[in-house]
Amino acid sequence: MKPRILIIGGGYGGLRTAMTLQQHLHQQAEVTLISKHDYHYQTTLLHKVAIGTLSARKSRIYFRKILDLTKVQFIKDKIIEIKPDSKQVIGNGGVYEYDYLVIGLGFKPEGFGIKGVEEHAHKLSSLNAALKLDKAIEYKFKEYCHTKNQQDLSIIVCGTGFTGIEFAAELGSRLDELCLIGGIPRDIPKITCIGRSDRILPMFSKKSSAIAQKKLESFGVEVICGGDVQEVKTDGVVIRKDGELKEIKGNTILWSAGVRGSDIVEKSPLENTKGRVKVDAYLRSPQYENIYVVGDCALCTSRDAIHAPTAQLSAQMGDYVGKSLLKILDGKEQKEPFKFVHRGTVCSIGHTDGVGIIYKQSINGEFAAFLKNFIENKWLYGIGGAKLVFKNGQFRYRTSN
Amino acid sequence: MKPRILIIGGGYGGLRTAMTLQQHLHQQAEVTLISKHDYHYQTTLLHKVAIGTLSARKSRIYFRKILDLTKVQFIKDKIIEIKPDSKQVIGNGGVYEYDYLVIGLGFKPEGFGIKGVEEHAHKLSSLNAALKLDKAIEYKFKEYCHTKNQQDLSIIVCGTGFTGIEFAAELGSRLDELCLIGGIPRDIPKITCIGRSDRILPMFSKKSSAIAQKKLESFGVEVICGGDVQEVKTDGVVIRKDGELKEIKGNTILWSAGVRGSDIVEKSPLENTKGRVKVDAYLRSPQYENIYVVGDCALCTSRDAIHAPTAQLSAQMGDYVGKSLLKILDGKEQKEPFKFVHRGTVCSIGHTDGVGIIYKQSINGEFAAFLKNFIENKWLYGIGGAKLVFKNGQFRYRTSN
Numbered sequence: 016m017k018p019r020i021l022i023i024g025g026g027y028g029g030l031r032t033a034m035t036l037q038q039h040l041h042q043q044a045e046v047t048l049i050s051k052h053d054y055h056y057q058t059t060l061l062h063k064v065a066i067g068t069l070s071a072r073k074s075r076i077y078f079r080k081i082l083d084l085t086k087v088q089f090i091k092d093k094i095i096e097i098k099p100d101s102k103q104v105i106g107n108g109g110v111y112e113y114d115y116l117v118i119g120l121g122f123k124p125e126g127f128g129i130k131g132v133e134e135h136a137h138k139l140s141s142l143n144a145a146l147k148l149d150k151a152i153e154y155k156f157k158e159y160c161h162t163k164n165q166q167d168l169s170i171i172v173c174g175t176g177f178t179g180i181e182f183a184a185e186l187g188s189r190l191d192e193l194c195l196i197g198g199i200p201r202d203i204p205k206i207t208c209i210g211r212s213d214r215i216l217p218m219f220s221k222k223s224s225a226i227a228q229k230k231l232e233s234f235g236v237e238v239i240c241g242g243d244v245q246e247v248k249t250d251g252v253v254i255r256k257d258g259e260l261k262e263i264k265g266n267t268i269l270w271s272a273g274v275r276g277s278d279i280v281e282k283s284p285l286e287n288t289k290g291r292v293k294v295d296a297y298l299r300s301p302q303y304e305n306i307y308v309v310g311d312c313a314l315c316t317s318r319d320a321i322h323a324p325t326a327q328l329s330a331q332m333g334d335y336v337g338k339s340l341l342k343i344l345d346g347k348e349q350k351e352p353f354k355f356v357h358r359g360t361v362c363s364i365g366h367t368d369g370v371g372i373i374y375k376q377s378i379n380g381e382f383a384a385f386l387k388n389f390i391e392n393k394w395l396y397g398i399g400g401a402k403l404v405f406k407n408g409q410f411r412y413r414t415s416n
Numbered sequence: 417m418k419p420r421i422l423i424i425g426g427g428y429g430g431l432r433t434a435m436t437l438q439q440h441l442h443q444q445a446e447v448t449l450i451s452k453h454d455y456h457y458q459t460t461l462l463h464k465v466a467i468g469t470l471s472a473r474k475s476r477i478y479f480r481k482i483l484d485l486t487k488v489q490f491i492k493d494k495i496i497e498i499k500p501d502s503k504q505v506i507g508n509g510g511v512y513e514y515d516y517l518v519i520g521l522g523f524k525p526e527g528f529g530i531k532g533v534e535e536h537a538h539k540l541s542s543l544n545a546a547l548k549l550d551k552a553i554e555y556k557f558k559e560y561c562h563t564k565n566q567q568d569l570s571i572i573v574c575g576t577g578f579t580g581i582e583f584a585a586e587l588g589s590r591l592d593e594l595c596l597i598g599g600i601p602r603d604i605p606k607i608t609c610i611g612r613s614d615r616i617l618p619m620f621s622k623k624s625s626a627i628a629q630k631k632l633e634s635f636g637v638e639v640i641c642g643g644d645v646q647e648v649k650t651d652g653v654v655i656r657k658d659g660e661l662k663e664i665k666g667n668t669i670l671w672s673a674g675v676r677g678s679d680i681v682e683k684s685p686l687e688n689t690k691g692r693v694k695v696d697a698y699l700r701s702p703q704y705e706n707i708y709v710v711g712d713c714a715l716c717t718s719r720d721a722i723h724a725p726t727a728q729l730s731a732q733m734g735d736y737v738g739k740s741l742l743k744i745l746d747g748k749e750q751k752e753p754f755k756f757v758h759r760g761t762v763c764s765i766g767h768t769d770g771v772g773i774i775y776k777q778s779i780n781g782e783f784a785a786f787l788k789n790f791i792e793n794k795w796l797y798g799i800g801g802a803k804l805v806f807k808n809g810q811f812r813y814r815t816s817n
Binding site for chain 2: 053054067070071072073077079080089091108157160161192195196197198
């Protein structure tokens, strides 16, 4: 009997594991990838889907089109339980047995128990969630001519990290067009971005934060730093800032203030913190040698610092786990611990601007935007070659007014 | 007081009227275009929207982006009544007065009173209807892995004219991909195309019909000619063929067997046949000299033959009415009657094939497909220049499997 490798989740980590395996496997193992969708999508582009600048069609990358199905079996199923002791995974559609398990079940939004987050806020947690937000915004701009309700065009973004800022900037840079299309005076729509930290994008240098904030404000986005969200309502957000309570009004609210791991991992016998498993140096569960965890549901440290969960980290984890499994199948041992190479991070600010760090060098402006696109297209190239870049890739163009 | 020109409807006819006016007007008149949507769309491409090969985003062409708003005022409103005697048009949002009225309210599907057409069949009557059909088909292909209901992947097209054939071919040419994506055996989905006439596309030569049918069948589309639909059910269609009743099974049904004019026109004091006004040689209502009718709600004849309602005809009508109005505003009289120049008609059969007539010459194959694209892009060029062709144009590519 061939060893069975089961990969659950088809995000950056799971998919890269499968791709690495299929590239080098010669029938030494049965590899199965299970995902609840037929398609992979780039989580890093969900803000574009939510604004309608990236179409649903372009954002779906179908597993059966990019996988070599003679080497990796694909099953569409939603995983509901992990049973490490019986080496089984339970899905809605059946029970799956494995010898090696790779968990890449991604993230969930973290509401920190704040009242109303669950019920009243949109989240950019999946492609479908992004499409729903797109519809909601489009509908409100479309109906404004009837409702004349300014609140309908007031959008509140909770969170001044990557997702929140990229979303606010993408929307900000589209406001001119949305107003033109809908015949709406430009001063009606309002975007407010609220964060707890004392500056936006705290992972970057102070200078980069300032540049990003200036650019955001040029789109008309109001930035509130040091604001602690107390409650999310249907028509606004209550914050505490400088010791005082204040209510920001707006009928569309995005919650992008935090993420946690997977709830399937959380309720599994695997030791975890909020759905994230603190993996060993080889990205394995410390309890089960045959279980690997990649992506956002892995807590991965180096020199005692926890790596921030990013697509870049997830993809490198997937590559590493794929290679580890290939070694094991060859009867060898993986002796090299996982080492994250932080090439850089870029936050796009609209289509033609951005800030970031590349190889420890701060960058901004058009070059940052170019790199951001380059990074996304490189991912597409890695999983589907030039054809996929051509079909699904993003190419920069200035939007016309 | 300047004369007020009111154009109701922003399809091919109404939009061309507005564009012709704005090109030559110098404040001699107040021109207003009213449409129930903020955007124009190409009715000739709705089959692509319904199959998901043309995105909603690309198919919307916003009026406020292509109109010169200093010359043409745009109002988004749904017209509900025409009152020619008081020179008024009533919309949901208000009452509009005019000196000259241009009616371009388009078509409605014609069900010929057949049972179930209204309730159980999709129609390609608007962009939203096409998007709804796209969702319905996508959902059924997506859920097939759970339902395993072959009927869900059986699609019935009623009508073997332009719309029906273009839709069936577009879907047929996508089946390989849809099956691959969903992991569905290729022999499960079925498309059946039913028409009353003895051959498909009866407006073309027998040879062209035969070529088109052969191509359709190569996509696995079953063609039934001489079939008279008796009833449309939720799960199939009852037809009479060769004197016998027969039931064709399928859970997705498109009705594209006929069109009629606008219901607003139908219930107006204007003499009309099924919502279409038999216009005079100058495209005016014979009852009201100041009312022009363009597009599908005009019945326009030459040498006693009625012109088939096409985008080409509508656009030429719009150009003509725009020019007529310019003459009148200059104090002149339009002496030239409207003359339709039938340049040609092309029916696409998937992305890379088609049949048609260009300047009385039958054509088919890739050249026809190329011309079809050329015609669509020429329309975009006409209303929005090269920029619009670049942003919203369709460029041929072979879909990869």
